[in-house]
Amino acid sequence: MTTRRVTLVIFAALLLFAAGCATAPRHGAARGPLSEQAVNIDGRNYIPLALIAGYYQAKCEWDPVARRADLIKDNKTFAFYVGMDYAAINGKPEKLTSPAVFYEGSVAIPADFAVEEISKVLGPPQVTGARVPVTQKYLIRKVVIDPGHGGNDPGAIGRTGLKEKDLVLDIAKRVKEQLNENGVDVVMTRDRDKFIPLEKRSQIANESDVDFFVSIHANSAKLRGARGFEVYYLSTAVDDNARAVEAAENSFLKFDDSSFQRHNTDLEATLWDLVYTENRQESVELAKYIAKAVDGSTSLHNRGVKSARFYVLRGAQMPSVLVEVGFISNPAEEKNLKGSAYRQAVASAIAKGILNYKNVYESSDGFTQ
Numbered sequence: 402m403t404t405r406r407v408t409l410v411i412f413a414a415l416l417l418f419a420a421g422c423a424t425a426p427r428h429g430a431a432r433g434p435l436s437e438q439a440v441n442i443d444g445r446n447y448i449p450l451a452l453i454a455g456y457y458q459a460k461c462e463w464d465p466v467a468r469r470a471d472l473i474k475d476n477k478t479f480a481f482y483v484g485m486d487y488a489a490i491n492g493k494p495e496k497l498t499s500p501a502v503f504y505e506g507s508v509a510i511p512a513d514f515a516v517e518e519i520s521k522v523l524g525p526p527q528v529t530g531a532r533v534p535v536t537q538k539y540l541i542r543k544v545v546i547d548p549g550h551g552g553n554d555p556g557a558i559g560r561t562g563l564k565e566k567d568l569v570l571d572i573a574k575r576v577k578e579q580l581n582e583n584g585v586d587v588v589m590t591r592d593r594d595k596f597i598p599l600e601k602r603s604q605i606a607n608e609s610d611v612d613f614f615v616s617i618h619a620n621s622a623k624l625r626g627a628r629g630f631e632v633y634y635l636s637t638a639v640d641d642n643a644r645a646v647e648a649a650e651n652s653f654l655k656f657d658d659s660s661f662q663r664h665n666t667d668l669e670a671t672l673w674d675l676v677y678t679e680n681r682q683e684s685v686e687l688a689k690y691i692a693k694a695v696d697g698s699t700s701l702h703n704r705g706v707k708s709a710r711f712y713v714l715r716g717a718q719m720p721s722v723l724v725e726v727g728f729i730s731n732p733a734e735e736k737n738l739k740g741s742a743y744r745q746a747v748a749s750a751i752a753k754g755i756l757n758y759k760n761v762y763e764s765s766d767g768f769t770q
């Protein structure tokens with residue numbers, strides 16, 4: 402660990418300690434039942450999460466971008482999302498009587514949930530004045546890079562025969578190299594010319610404990626003049642252009658046997674909403690950082706940040722974006738995309754976008770934005 406990194410972590414920990422959920426129980430307030438610690442916020446009873454953590458000797462983690470506070474004890478996690486009236490207990494959604502809120506530079510949750518639901522899982526609260534251990538959750542250490550298509554799925558094919566599957570694999574390898582050089586681990590969904598089903602790609606990401614999922618593609622259009630790069634995040638509201646891109650990128654799907662649809666019960670749909678809501682804001686932010694970096698360091702026309710319903714993004718349980726690096730159907734862009742210097746520029750820009758995002762949000766406490 403470098404000195405700078407140590408400094409950053411200590412700084413982040415101090416910020417968390419000052420602003421986040423990890424405050425020690427107030428002096429003199431540690432005795433008595435947890436319910437006596439309730440404060441009235443807009444007519445409802447709340448208890449600061451930091452106090453609860455103190456009573457349970459639990460850990461408290463804060464993710465400033467997702468605005469999520471976790472209470473963690475003995476491998477059990479209670480996740481609270483500021484502004485949302487749902488919590489997740491070990492990943493299982495539970496309704497709250499009112500949303501989690503910011504309170505005096507910390508996060509507070511409804512008192513009834515704190516007293517009843519948490520004690521159901523963790524037992525009666527201890528009486529303790531010990532400090533809550535601080536953990537900076539928001540460190541970006543590992544990223545999945547997903548080169549689109551492969552094997553018998555060539556993706557888009559240019560007029561001179563350049564195949565999307567080959568182009569995006571080469572760019573993905575270059576992104577990996579650059580991220581590795583900057584201390585970020587990379588998991589590739591494929592590192593050779595092999596067919597990987599879309600749902601397998603998000604499964605690889607979900608099982609690899611990664612912080613981001615970045616899928617890399619090249620675009621194609623009937624109009625020869627269509628040009629530029631686009632960065633997409635997952636959404637349900639889309640325009641015609643996004644619909645056309647969706648249709649192309651999702652074409653290898655067989656929806657009838659997708660495990661996602663099969664298991665989409667009400668409960669899992671709610672959980673999905675939680676995961677989606679939590680990751681959406683981060684996905685939008687990541688998309689903006691990548692678009693900005695590509696815009697600033699290549700001559701590619703910037704078509705902007707957009708939303709679409711990509712299956713490969715839908716299954717990933719972490720912030721996810723899909724980058725279209727240019728139009729393989731445009732003769733000038735196809736020519737550019739054949740050259741290694743151009744590929745390197747695009748790859749460096751994607752890596753730079755990810756690293757810029759990492760740098761900004763690792764030093765943010767999320768309360769001052």
Ligand SMILES: [Zn+2]
Nearest residue numbers: 549556618619
């Ligand atoms: Zn593609």
